[in-house]
Amino acid sequence: MTQPETPSANRFQLKSILGGSIGNLVEWYDWYAYSVFSLYFAGTFFPQSNETAQLLNTAGIFAIGFLMRPVGGWIMGAYADRRGRKSALTLSVLLMSGGSLMIMLVPGYDRIGLMAPVILVLARMIQGISIGGEYGTAATYLSEMAPKHLRGFYSSFQYVTTTMGQLVALAVLMILQRWLLTPDELTAWGWRIPFGIGALLALSAIYLRRGIEETESFKQEKVDDSRKGTLQELVKYSSETRLVVGITLGLTVAYYTFSTYMQKFLVNTAGFSKSDATTIAVISLIVFMIAQPFMGALGDRIGRKRMMIIYGVLSVTTSIPILMVLGETHNFWVATLLITLALLILSMCTSISAIIKAELFPANVRSLGVSLPYALAVALFGGTAEYVALLFKQMGHATWFYWYLTACAAISLWVSLRMRDTEKESQMDAETSTDQLVK
Helix, strand or coil: CCCCCHHHHHHHHHHHHHHHHHHHHHHHHHHHHHHHHHHHHHHHCCCCCCCCHHHHHHHHHHHHHCCCCCHHHHHHHHHHHHHHHHHHHHHHHHHHHHHHHHHHCCCHHHHCCCCCCHHHHHHHHHHHHHEEEEEHHHHHHHHHHCCCCHHHHHHHHHHHHHHHHHHHHHHHHHHHHHHHHHHHHHHHEEEEHHHHHHHHHHHHHHHHHCCCCCCHHCCHHHHHHHHHCCHHHHHHHHHHHHHHHHHHHHHHHHHHHHHHHHHHHHHHHCCCCCHHHCCCHHHHHHHHHHHHHHHHHHHHHCCCCHHHHHHHHHHHHHHHHHHHHHHCCCCCCHHHHHHHHHHHHHHHHHHHHHHHHCCCCCCHHHHHHHHHHHHHHHHHHHHHHHHHHHHHHCCCCCCCCHHHHHHHHHHHHHHHHCCCCCCCHHHHHHHHHHHHCCC
């Protein structure tokens, strides 16, 4: 039976949410700064050509960063299972800030030629390793700190801070666009400012994460070190690993379509100005962020499997109509409402997906089990979503991407229908719960 929560327990839980998620905010700010500002720095790293070709080049490097995420999921996930969630979370912030510093300082193509995109690729590889481990470790940390009846609510804060990181990146862009720099200044050198900000923000995140507590699930894990965070151990949970990939597939394509690619879609396809596209993205993402805790709490109430099925049905039936209208409209508020609707539907999944994955694995392989298959799915489908969309557009078949998105959502729906109810068969319930340990 769950014990009544004490003021000490509440403070402990609040500190856990703040410490476990604030670094997530900084990391995702750094990660998204690349996508948000790519409209301005595309010409810096590549020879001048048409705008779509430049965006394809920067999107390709964006995808390379994603391809490094499975490596990061493996390295950082194993590190978290062996050395602790706290240590891995701190290391991931250091790596991300280092990559941002490199991007800020690298000269352009006109000064060092091919070395410019080479250094850019290297920086994104480092950031890919960092972010590949961040998701799984942060998801594991928040899930292990949560009381059983609030796991969906707790895990939802991961996407709150993920989205907040993107919003901060967009806010920096809007401030630079509207008040501080001209378009020419922003294109020439102003795009470097957000990467410098990201490197500095990492210092505060490192400080906060050093002060968080390690989870009891990790501290009380009794298995031999040889069984912690190894691929051999993860193989024992092959069906769970496939389930993580299946759930993530539809989620990640939809997320990167409606949260990052939409800004370019509105400019390059619908004909909106860069400034209006940024404003639309900010409004829709704020609603998406606010929805996360409510959807997480709803998942705790009605059941996570049922929530995933509802999400899947809505995603499959609405994706094509939303994108078709978005491609034709020139109305600011119509575009805002459609993207907000798509993200609200997506929030039904993003708010609870982390806890579903964490409940599948025991503590000795939990971070690796969440990180690696998730990162593989994101690398193959999320990281390439923008590239696939732009490629279809260049081929003259932009609407093919709408069907691609819907097919990915259908696969995740099929997986959700077949998966077991992790809420009733959770690996975490075999471990001592946090609310029994906190005094």
